[in-house]
Amino acid sequence: MNSVTTYALITGGSQGLGKAIAEILASKGINLILVALPEKSLQETANHIKEKFAVDVQIIGIDLTESHAAQKVFDFVRTNNLKVRYLINNAGIGYTESFEKLPFSFIDKLLKINVLSVTQLTHLFIPLLTENAPAYILNIASMAGLFTMPYKTAYSASKHYVVEFSLALREELKSKNINVTVVCPGGMTTNAEVLERINQMGKLGNILTASPELVAQVAISAMFARKSLVVPKWQIRWYSYLRWIFPKTWQAKIIARALRKKLI
Template sequence: MEVKKFTLITGASMGIGKAFAFECASRGMNLLLIALPDDGLEETKKQINLRFSVEIITLAIDLRDHEAVRSLYDYCIQQNLVVNMLINNAGMGAGGKFEEISHEIYTDMLHLNIRALTMLTYHFLPMLKQHAPAFILNMSSMEANFPLPYKSVYTGTKNFVYAFSLALREELSHCNVKVSVLCPGPVLTNSDGLKRINAVGNRAKMIMLMPAEVAKIGVNNLLKGQGIVVPGKINWTIVKLMKLFPTGLKMKLLERLFRVYTDH
């Protein structure tokens, strides 16, 4: 009997996560969509069902909870759900002076951006290996390449995702499990995202992409086996050029560019 396989997407009810869901459905993939309770999951499912004939399972889970990942994995085992693609998209950020952001926000950010992503990969990796070819796409950020003043914890978490993904990719190079890390620049996902883009100004708008563009580029390159994916030619050029700057000069430049976050 043929096993029915699913693509698991976290943070799937809005923004890039929702775009991932549509992109994967357009390719005939069955979906296991995870998002916060009461966060538009059923509406996303309804919209996808109007356009694509794929099976969709939705689960309202707060991945910041310590037992959430294990509960999700246990659910899949109990329901005989086979995951052959894991898209670790869920995440959160904050900008401002380090000491002026609450420790609760930092705790949530560390749990969601690092702990949940790592434990999801840990629990589902044996299943992915068993049902290869399989794929892992981890959502980092273009900012993982830059230690940004006024976004120190956020960029630290995204740097972890970047390093973790590349290291795991090498570990799995002899398996048929491909790992990619997606590093987008500014993406217009919601009203808060628009405020952040407006705060940085025209330079952010020049490199801004829409969620559907990022999702398509991400999935295309994941399936091709690309390790690092930076959507947008300008973004990719900026990442390369910034590596040529001396660290001291680069940090002074970044501090001036992102000083706007002290007021936003």
């Protein structure tokens, strides 16, 4: 496998988990294409990685919720003849709030980034990944994709989509030597908004939280080991097994009770 000329495309690669994944791949000599909003942080992350590791780092500053954004990303890669072997669908947004109080513009944005962009990028890149096989798709879902979570209703539904999409596609792409792995992190200490949500959950929030560096490490190892689904950090993994004990209706009741208290 020639890693010198192959690239990993990472959405949401400017900060948080995406940045942590980018650093690990760069440390393995894999070139990067970082996709994020056209903010200063994108160029800063690219410069930081280039200073630390001998890899090429391309950036695409784009709002993935815009129509044709996925096509523009793909066109950039084709025009520059970048050999993508790894597609990391990481960008995503979340919330904790009652569904009816959310402005619909936010729900629309969430579905576009968490569901539509993941699906469209994957669809566009399959031919390129096939050319560069053995290839890998790493999709970032969430524990909210395993449990039924009121007050994270649209987020939880979007991450269920990512889990089911990944597990099913995995079987379809095996014959092309493209592996699909889906990662379901608990809380991650990535940005101020998420930290506030984790703190709202108290002690349990801390137990069910991991650093983005740990999650990135587990995710990349799982991807190279061609695992199907992984939950990083053993305490969170054990907690995730409760989904097989409690029916979905019970999960919804228990989680609603816990989150309702935090929202009042």
